[in-house]
Amino acid sequence: MTDDLVLDVRDVKKSYEGLEVLKGIGFGLRRGETKVLVGPSGSGKSTLLRCINHLTPPDEGRIFLSGEEVLEKNIDAMRARIGFVFQDFNLFSHLTVLDNVRICQVKVKGVAADVATERAQQELERVGLGDKASAYPAELSGGQQQRVSIARALAMDPDVLLFDEPTSALDPELTGEVVRVMQKLASDGMTMVVVTHEMSFARQAADELIFMENGYIIEQGPPQQLFSSAANDRTRAFLNVIAEHG
Ligand SMILES: Nc1ncnc2c1ncn2[C@@H]1O[C@H](COP(=O)(O)OP(=O)(O)OP(=O)(O)O)[C@@H](O)[C@H]1O
Ligand SMILES: [Mg+2]
Known part of the structure; x- marks a missing residue:
């Protein structure tokens, strides 16, 4: 069973x-699965994502990527296989959109310049920005910038993509375009963990919803099941609140 886990997080602790x-914290992710992580502010969602690729090294516990343990000594190679999409895009402002999507392929993976360019163009087209290759980030809307950052992650051919509230810095009218790209990735079989309060995305794209509170996973299961009949009172209360306001 463990062998087909792309991501296997075991008993991770952090202070x-x-x-x-x-x-x-422990959970597993099979190839092609999408899990959505929700929970109150401060419950540890960002810390958990950051522990997975050691942006914040865990104190205890183990993390395996496609069967191989993520460790300090192999962290550069592991990070190249773990795509991370942040709330605030983190694009290089002095580089064009195309170069933003090219640069990690060339610098981290040693991909030849022309191959990286072609791949970057393909990924930009996949997120609907094929015509923005020569623009600079400041010339794009927030939703477009976030789609560039998704294209950048995809161009690295990651084993798994981690999203930390990818739409929460966006005006409401711009979240849809980013959510649609993420839905398409999920249905194309990308393996993803998504921290988001976009419950339309969770309902449509998540294989499983994980509810975290106070450093623990309180409950996890298919989104429909958690929305209609969560076993835990706090899960139910939280999902009711984000269903109304989120
Ligand atoms: N670098 C840090 N130094 C000290 N405390 C931190 C640090 N990062 C996070 N924390 C604390 O760890 C707890 C969990 O934070 P985390 O950012 O993981 O929560 P979260 O679930 O992502 O919250 P939000 O929904 O607000 O993004 C919080 O109490 C936070 O204050
Ligand atoms: Mg957070």
């Missing part, structure tokens, strides 16, 4: 200055 933020 900041004595405050235990992750108290033993």
